[in-house]
Amino acid sequence: MKLGFDNEKYQIMQSEHIRQRISQFDNKLYLEFGGKLFDDYHASRVLPGFAPDSKLRMLKQLSDQAEIVIVISAGDIEKNKVRGDLGITYETDVLRLIDAYTNEGFRVGSVTITQYTGQESALLFKHHLEKLGIKVYIHYSIPGYPNNPALIVSDEGYGKNEYIETTRPLVIITAPGPGSGKMATCLSQLYHEHKRGIRAGYAKFETFPIWNIPLKHPVNLAYEAATADLNDVNMIDPFHLEAYNVTTVNYNRDVEIFPVLQTIFEKIYGESPYKSPTDMGVNMAGNCIIDDEVCQNAARQEIIRRYYKSLNALAQGTCPEEETRKIELLMNQAHASVEDRxxxxxxxxxxxxxxxxxxxxxxxxxxxxxxxxxxxxxxxxxxxxxxxxxxxxxxxxxxxxxxxxxxxxxxxxxxxxxxxxxxxxxxxxxxxxxxxxxxxxxxxxxxxxxxxxxxxxxxxxxxxxxxxxxxxxxxxxxxxxxxxxxxxxxxx
CATH class of the missing domain: 3.40.140.40 (Domain of unknown function (DUF1846), C-terminal subdomain)
Incomplete structure (x- = not known):
């Protein structure tokens, strides 16, 4: 296999960049980890040379400073949501991840059940974890979230959530999959830390989209294909462009929520530490691509695979036709076709x-x-x-x-x-x-x-x-x- 990504360079650059971000706050950083921390097979497919456990290896360089909090949505527990790449439910994956991180020498501090609205299945899972000796915290669904900052940053919003007790400078918030409530968990902790007199920080580690490669680069288009069920759309970060006159790539959910985040930061800190969604990120992957053509070809193949996966789901009645059509459009934008397979x-x-x-x-x-x-x-x-x-x-x-x-x-x-x-x-x-x-x-x-x-x-x-x-x-x-x-x- 031809390599398009320098994995060793990535681990060095990435760990150093996270250390720098920790130092910008009161030695307490909540790091939202998007994608898969332990087995990022999507990244390894579209960036040949990227090891599936690359982010884990990188974090090992910070293991003495880090602890992990795994979050899972009560709604995903209720729906028995399944990880497509492994074929196991999110609850089962939480147990798998706890064992995997612990075996690698990491401290797994706790599990947080998010977006709780009284789901009985979530409580059953909580009791199961507690019997295994695992600390579990409950975070509640906030009415009007995220468009009601006055309620969110109050004792009836974030204040209602249970405070997650942590002991180390770097708290990694990860989850079995997207939509689990990682960002809300981080921000809730900032609120609680502020009430305790600690100016904790927040940063976001999303491998994709890669902020410093073109918007329509096949690697970024492959991310859109992978998240077609979430309706994620890559876009130019307008806040970064306005603040620095520099074009960077982000995705719609972060761009749409950023004004709200700024307001939340201002209510917690008195001012926002970030001028754009891109500012919040710490991803160095784009700096470690060593053969762009190899990565482009690999990404095109990934889009084709995603297209077939959606076609199969459509035939089985588990995928809306719009999702398939979106991936087909992305395949065209990447100048790929099934004939390339x-x-x-x-x-x-x-x-x-x-x-x-x-x-x-x-x-x-x-x-x-x-x-x-x-x-x-x-x-x-x-x-x-x-x-x-x-x-x-x-x-x-x-x-x-x-x-x-x-x-x-x-x-x-x-x-x-x-x-x-x-x-x-x-x-x-x-x-x-x-x-x-x-x-x-x-x-x-x-x-x-x-x-x-x-x-x-x-x-x-x-x-x-x-x-x-x-x-x-x-x-x-x-x-x-x-x-x-x-x-x-x-x-x-």
Missing amino acids: AVVKVSLDLEEKTGAPAAALELHDGRIVHGKTSDLLGPSAALLLNALKALAGIDHDSHLISPQAIEPIQTLKTQYLGSKNPRLHTDETLIALSISAASNEKARAALEQLPNLRGCQAHTSVMLSSVDIQEFMKLSIELTSEPKYEHKKIYH
């Missing part, structure tokens, strides 16, 4: 040739392998085996798994477990391969190639089962699918 044509051509679902995968060296539907295997399972053969230098016609070994599994599925599909899914195929590896050297050699599938591009001519999708995710293969089912029926 090489695996699409290969899989569709194979389906047309065989008359059955097919799949294709592009290896890192540019070779494209494919998989077709057979009596024993589905196309995605066949694809994985063929890809592993290609990586291990094994002849395509070699059997890694004996047909005699597959048949008993099919019998188990259909006769004993009630499945109507006798073909092996990807997870079943990999288990069968691992069993064969005990006595078959070729199977063992193929199995050892699994890590080399990470980051490969794949496409299937039909939408896959949830089981197959999860396996591709576990293998970190970037999967897209045509927005159609294999069988024409209402229930799938």
